């Protein structure tokens with residue numbers, strides 16, 4: 001699964017920009033000028049068509065289905081009360097990794113990802129040891145009456161693979177064969193291996209730089225490889241971590257862990273290859289079985305075909321897009337716990353189920369939640385920001401019939417919460433038009449085109465500086481995804497080219513985190529909580545501070561400036577930034593460059609004039625309400641936010657550094673428009 005955005009290269013190199021600035025300085029000579037700076041960094045929104053998760057599901061012949069653990073009547077009687085125990089086995093490729101990489105994977109990534117699912121899921125306890133079945137030559141298997149084990153026709157394969165990993169001999173059952181007529185059935189060789197004790201799932205992990213790793217910047221992929229026979233639960237799987245895509249930097253580490261969790265879940269149950277095996281709460285199949293005890297094969301999908309009790313097709317006859325109302329067909333997961341949870345989540349009691357992804361082709365479509373409906377849910381097909389594993393995903397795990405979920409492990413999903421049927425069952429165009437008609441904010445969508453000067457906003461939870469991901473595409477979008485009749489500042493002929501940057505979200509535009517890039521190399525992210533995202537001091541024009549205690553605050557008024565007695569420079573992007581804050585004396589206080597600015601009412605403009613790094617930084621911040629950020633803190637201390645009151649005289653109580661230049665005054669000049677024009681090319 002690839003999660004790193006790879007987008008348009010920059011048009012100007014950093015050296016060119018500096019050269020331009022120097023030439024302008026010479027030109028300007030003693031006249032002080034305003035410089036607009038953007039330092040050859042472009043804001044790149046995450047997610048791209050090739051950063052989709054491509055879960056290449058195991059084909060029916062790749063999976064060994066029939067591992068005998070215990071008789072069905074014994075298994076079914078057991079309750080779902082055993083915390084899932086996952087045993088990990090490394091392929092030799094993992095031991096060949098560089099030490100730092102090995103430690104990262106062995107001590108952080110895998111333990112965190114695996115233990116999350118171990119805490120989140122419970123299974124019927126596997127009392128016996130797990131011995132995996134051997135692969136039969138030509139996949140030809142006999143079932144022998146009164147014998148739970150499968151027999152191969154003529155011979156077993158020399159090696160049994162689980163994905164890219166060869167299953168060790170001591171994990172395998174003995175090789176059982178019959179002749180071509182199904183006679184003379186017997187065990188060959190040295191008998192069964194010792195097997196795997198105290199485990200409910202065996203996970204083979206490799207770290208090979210495979211062809212799939214090189215395609216589409218994949219980070220990791222996983223799938224199951226064997227299912228036990230009585231309830232069809234997957235009991236073995238493999239994951240490959242792509243060594244060249246693994247980074248040890250902190251913001252990327254969290255994404256990596258979430259990606260590995262996501263991939264593991266494909267192996268545990270969320271996969272096109274497993275939908276047809278789901279069972280109800282009594283352990284009965286939701287999809288009818290054929291004479292071999294399996295659901296019918298869907299040749300097209302190369303998967304077993306599920307019934308309508310698992311996934312239903314629903315037609316939306318009046319889906320609103322630019323050309324009018326059209327017919328749209330969606331696939332919905334309609335198992336009972338999922339239905340219950342999505343209805344609660346959206347507050348829509350007529351919602352048929354949870355919509356599945358319909359774009360992205362094999363590997364993305366059907367095997368993920370629909371991005372438009374579930375944006376940052378981690379089981380959507382592409383990573384954009386702040387991935388969470390919601391109650392809906394855990395409910396799906398319960399609906400497999402193989403697990404009970406510990407709902408306390410679910411993370412809150414804000415996207416779409418309580419927005420009702422009009423959000424969950426209608427197009428984003430209809431939602432936006434309805435909001436616009438009522439002169440309300442388009443939340444959670446947006447319609448501000450990303451352009452110069454780049455004007456950032458804050459994400460809803462204030463955890464990051466964010467942008468509306470509405471961009472101009474190089475091609476007109478398919479009719480079904482043209483979500484606008486009108487966009488401010490955009491001409492009618494251009495409208496078909498405009499849409500959100502995330503294709504899987506049906507090109508619906510929304511507020512999103514992003515990465516600053518220079519020459520296509522990620523410089524820093526926009527999430528406030530990571531220290532790594534701090535701009536370099538000489539570029540920190542708005543005196544931002546990123547770290548675990550920071551939140552995003554909107555800038556008020558106009559662009560920020562930096563002044564000396566001889567120069568004024570303005571920056572090419574503004575709009576919001578990350579700052580620490582303090583809840584004190586009944587008020588929210590925003591901290592800028594270690595100085596405190598109290599907020600007296602929401603919307604109050606805090607003027608900032610502070611000396612730092614030899615420049616006077618001039619700008620302003622907008623106060624959110626005290627309750628939004630301080631309610632919890634104050635309640636915990638048995639106090640509360642004071643009532644809003646008018647601004648006490650600004651300038652007297654607020655920090656305000658002087659810039660004493662004697663008779664020399666900074667002067668704005670015509671150079672402004674020239675530089676503005678040059679800088680415009682820097683951003684996408």
Ligand SMILES: *[C@@H]1O[C@H](CO)[C@@H](O)[C@H](O)[C@H]1NC(C)=O
Nearest residue numbers: 102103105106107108110111
């Ligand atoms: C790998 O992790 C396991 C369990 O977390 C630990 O016991 C083992 O020492 C680690 N191996 C190395 C080489 O660090």
Ligand SMILES: *[C@@H]1O[C@H](CO)[C@@H](O)[C@H](O)[C@H]1NC(C)=O
Nearest residue numbers: 346347348417418419420421
């Ligand atoms: C859910 O929707 C109903 C109307 O459909 C509304 O009355 C109720 O307030 C909503 N609940 C929440 C929590 O938004």
Ligand SMILES: *[C@@H]1O[C@H](CO)[C@@H](O)[C@H](O)[C@H]1NC(C)=O
Nearest residue numbers: 545591592593594595596655
């Ligand atoms: C912030 O200011 C306080 C006093 O106001 C000072 O003690 C502290 O060292 C300062 N911290 C930084 C990082 O400048």
Ligand SMILES: *[C@@H]1O[C@H](CO)[C@@H](O)[C@H](O)[C@H]1NC(C)=O
Nearest residue numbers: 633634635636637638639640
């Ligand atoms: C909180 O404050 C109220 C009144 O100010 C007081 O009656 C109450 O005992 C306090 N509770 C705690 C837990 O301090």
Ligand SMILES: [Zn+2]
Nearest residue numbers: 053054055262
């Ligand atoms: Zn996936």
